[in-house]
Amino acid sequence: MKNFFIAFFSLMFLLMACKKQENTENSKSTDSAVISTDSSAVKKWPASPVPNTLLTEAYVKNLATSIYSWGWPMANIHNRLELFRTLPGAVYGGGVLPLAPPNHLCMLYDYVEPEERAVACPNQDVVYGLCALDLIKSPVVVQVPDFGDRFWVYQVCDQRTDGFASFGKMYGTKPGFYLLAHKDWNGKVPDGITAVYKSSTNLGIVIPRVFQTDDPVDKKAIQPLINQIGFYPLADFDGKMKVTDWTKTKSTPPDPNGDKGETKWVKPEIFFDQLADILKEVPPMPGEEAFYAQAHALLNELAKNPKLKEIAKNAAIDADKNLVTPLFQFQNVGYPIKYNWTTQRNGAQFGYDYLTRLACGKSNIFVNKPNETRYFYQDRDEGGTRLNGANKYTVTFPSGQLPPVKGFWSLTLYNAEHFFAPNDLKRYSLGTKNKNLKKNADGSLTIYVQNARPSEDKISNWLPAPKEIFSLYVRCYWPEEAVLNDSWNPPAVVKVK
Numbered sequence: 001m002k003n004f005f006i007a008f009f010s011l012m013f014l015l016m017a018c019k020k021q022e023n024t025e026n027s028k029s030t031d032s033a034v035i036s037t038d039s040s041a042v043k044k045w046p047a048s049p050v051p052n053t054l055l056t057e058a059y060v061k062n063l064a065t066s067i068y069s070w071g072w073p074m075a076n077i078h079n080r081l082e083l084f085r086t087l088p089g090a091v092y093g094g095g096v097l098p099l100a101p102p103n104h105l106c107m108l109y110d111y112v113e114p115e116e117r118a119v120a121c122p123n124q125d126v127v128y129g130l131c132a133l134d135l136i137k138s139p140v141v142v143q144v145p146d147f148g149d150r151f152w153v154y155q156v157c158d159q160r161t162d163g164f165a166s167f168g169k170m171y172g173t174k175p176g177f178y179l180l181a182h183k184d185w186n187g188k189v190p191d192g193i194t195a196v197y198k199s200s201t202n203l204g205i206v207i208p209r210v211f212q213t214d215d216p217v218d219k220k221a222i223q224p225l226i227n228q229i230g231f232y233p234l235a236d237f238d239g240k241m242k243v244t245d246w247t248k249t250k251s252t253p254p255d256p257n258g259d260k261g262e263t264k265w266v267k268p269e270i271f272f273d274q275l276a277d278i279l280k281e282v283p284p285m286p287g288e289e290a291f292y293a294q295a296h297a298l299l300n301e302l303a304k305n306p307k308l309k310e311i312a313k314n315a316a317i318d319a320d321k322n323l324v325t326p327l328f329q330f331q332n333v334g335y336p337i338k339y340n341w342t343t344q345r346n347g348a349q350f351g352y353d354y355l356t357r358l359a360c361g362k363s364n365i366f367v368n369k370p371n372e373t374r375y376f377y378q379d380r381d382e383g384g385t386r387l388n389g390a391n392k393y394t395v396t397f398p399s400g401q402l403p404p405v406k407g408f409w410s411l412t413l414y415n416a417e418h419f420f421a422p423n424d425l426k427r428y429s430l431g432t433k434n435k436n437l438k439k440n441a442d443g444s445l446t447i448y449v450q451n452a453r454p455s456e457d458k459i460s461n462w463l464p465a466p467k468e469i470f471s472l473y474v475r476c477y478w479p480e481e482a483v484l485n486d487s488w489n490p491p492a493v494v495k496v497k
Contacts, residue, residue, distance in 0.1 A: 046290075049297040060298070060308050064315035067295050068271055069323055070354050073361040074278050076265045077159045081203050084132040090244075092251040093118070094258070102134035105231035107208065109246040110219060114420035114428070115254065120262040121364035121418050123475060124428050125410045126209040127222060131231040133204035139181035141193075141237045142167065142206075143230035146175040150225065151211035151407040151477060153372050155348070156180065158201040159282050161357060163348040163369045165197035169407065170372060170478045179234065180206075192239040202281040206231060207366055211408055211477070213433040223247075261417040268316035272302060272309065285352070327359040328418070330377035330471055334359065339492035340380040341474075345370050345484070364418065364473075374483045376474040382492040389467040392450040392496040399443030404488055407478030408432035411447060413463050414471045423464035431475075436460045449493070 081102060090106035093099045096113040098106035107129035112122045122128070133140060142154070144167065153168030165180060167173050179189065179196040189196055208229050212222050230242045276299055284292045302309040326332055334344030334356060347367035350357035360367050367375055380386055381393060395411060403409035410431030415421040420428040430437065430447055438460050439445050448454050449463045449472070474490045482488040 048293040051297075051300060053297075053301075055298075055301055055308060057308075057311050060301075060311050061315040063294060063298055064272070064312035065319045065323065067275070067298065068268065068316040068319045069358055070291070071271070071275060071278055072266050072320075072324060073161050073357050073365070074159050074282050075271060075274060076361055076365065077161070077203055077205060078274060078278055078281065079265045079267075080205070081132050081134060090249055092249055094254045095251040096254075098128065098130045098249075100131065102132045103138055103140045103231070103233050105129055105131040105206075105208075105229065106249065107226050107229055107244070107246045109223060109226060111212070114422055114426075115258070117259050117261070117419065118263050119366060121412075121414060121473060122420070123410060123412055124420075125211060125408060125431065125433055125475065125477075127212050127226055129206075129208040129226070129229060131206040133180065133199070133206060134202065135180065135182035135185070135199055135204065136202045138233040138235065139179050139185055139187065139196075140206075140231055141234055142178040142180060143228060143241060144173055144175050144178065145225050145228035145241070147210070147225055150222070153209050153368065153477070155205075155207040155209065155366060155368050155372070156197065157205050157348055157366065158199045159203045159278075160201060160350065161205075161348060161361060161365065161367075162350055164199045164204070168372060168478075177237070177239070180204075187234075190234075190237055190239070192237075200283060205366065211433070213435065215435065261419075266320070268320040269313060271316045272299070272312050275299060287352070324358065324362055327362045329379060330363060330473075331379045332359065333363050333377055337376075337486060338489040339382055340378065340384055341490050342377045343375060343486075345374070345486075347373075347375065370479070370484060372478065374476040374479040376476075376490050378472040378474075378490070378493055380493070381495045383495065385495070386469055387449075387465075387471060387493065388469050389451040389465040392448070392452070393465075394446050394448060394494050394496060395472070396440075396444055396446040396491055396494070398491070399439075401488075401491070402445065403474065403476045403490075404480035404482050405432075405476045405478055406480065407476075409477065410475050411463065412473045412475065413449065413465055414473060415466050416469050416471075418471065421464070421466040421470060423466075425462075425464055427462075427464055430461065430463050434460075450496075 084099065084102050087099055087101045090100040090104060094115065096116045097118050098108050100106040108127050110127060111124040112128055116122055151169050156163060156165035156167065158164050176194045177192055179193050181196055181198050183198045183200050210222060210226055212218055227243050227245055228241055279292060279295060302312055330342055334342045336342050344356050346353055346356060347360060348369040408431060410429045412429035413421060437445060447461050447463055448458050449465055451465045451467050454462050472493060476483045
């Protein structure tokens with residue numbers, strides 16, 4: 001897998017370098033000459049592959065593997081949108097998941113429940129919402145209430161899972177109305193709209209996050225705020241803040257045969273049947289034109305040759321198993337830092353970093369931009385052994401070394417499938433939201449990560465673990481510079497002897 005990515009990325013960087021050199025040469029030539037409008041002077045990309053060129057099986061397999069790994073995150077969003085199109089209105093899927101038709105919002109009114117399986121690595125520090133975007137269908141109005149001193153952020157990402165708008169406490173976003181639109185939209189912006197943000201892709205996802213503590217008083221206080229969060233088509237805009245009582249949202253019954261892991265949003269068996277639509281929905285970034293030409297040429301040949309199509313399908317199935325699935329493990333995501341933690345610092349702004357986009361998409365999709373949230377992932381203890389509930393662990397933040405944030409921080413535990421591990425305390429994370437954490441005499445903070453119930457004096461700092469393997473995850477919302485530049489790292493996960 002490593003060799004594949006090295007070869008793949010080397011090709012892409014070479015193509016982008018050639019494009020950059022071409023642009024530089026063109027720029028230099030215009031410094032000393034009048035720009036010609038003659039069409040013959042316009043620089044064009046080299047020709048695409050000639051139709052009916054003979055394609056060997058090995059070539060089809062390798063190209064199909066490259067395209068599948070590149071397109072997996074975009075197919076993920078595409079297929080979520082296809083599900084949302086079938087919905088008649090806002091609903092809690094299975095009683096736990098906020099769902100709505102494209103360009104409409106559904107908000108939870110409390111923490112997400114452990115049964116949720118649509119998005120891996122949820123957290124119980126915020127109240128979530130979700131709005132799927134189809135910006136070809138309509139621009140979408142964004143309502144921002146006055147959150148006061150409460151931390152909040154709206155993640156707005158395109159089909160590549162890159163952010164294209166900035167809403168949140170860290171941006172000083174003012175209450176009011178905003179607009180999300182496709183890059184080609186040139187309609188009239190109504191009075192009352194503060195700003196317009198445009199996406200280069202047709203589809204996208206918005207996920208509001210509003211901080212909430214475990215205090216019942218705070219859970220009550222947050223309700224008027226989340227009821228004013230809104231996303232809806234431009235045609236519904238009247239300049240007035242719409243209010244929705246999310247506690248009255250209808251629910252569908254739980255799936256009795258629900259998955260243990262995340263819903264399988266990308267199906268390799270049909271990926272190449274969907275690819276043409278995805279290429280239309282996601283235009284190439286500068287430097288990707290050659291790659292798109294190869295993808296289109298392959299699709300043309302697959303449409304004429306059933307044998308080659310079968311080879312491409314099998315290549316996708318194999319890539320899903322041997323290339324994509326290993327990226328689910330946090331130890332393969334991003335880059336390593338101290339004590340066997342890994343992290344990434346280009347979430348939601350992946351650009352040409354196809355590997356990290358794919359790894360995040362598989363292991364914990366819908367990560368925020370780093371200035372909004374910095375993430376740290378852990379599968380192993382200080383000695384490099386896989387975390388397992390058969391053992392006891394401690395995570396100790398030295399005095400003055402809690403995560404340096406302007407928002408909040410948390411340490412969350414996930415089971416082998418990157419979801420909450422049910423426990424009697426219904427506790428899945430510890431951090432800023434917990435007001436009863438006990439510090440040690442020297443000012444340090446120790447969190448006890450174990451399956452067995454600890455002594456009573458340690459209960460407030462206990463993060464219950466399952467009996468099987470599990471992972472840990474540190475979130476730093478609105479991080480300080482020390483977090484952003486890797487000066488601060490989470491402490492070691494120490495196995496208790």
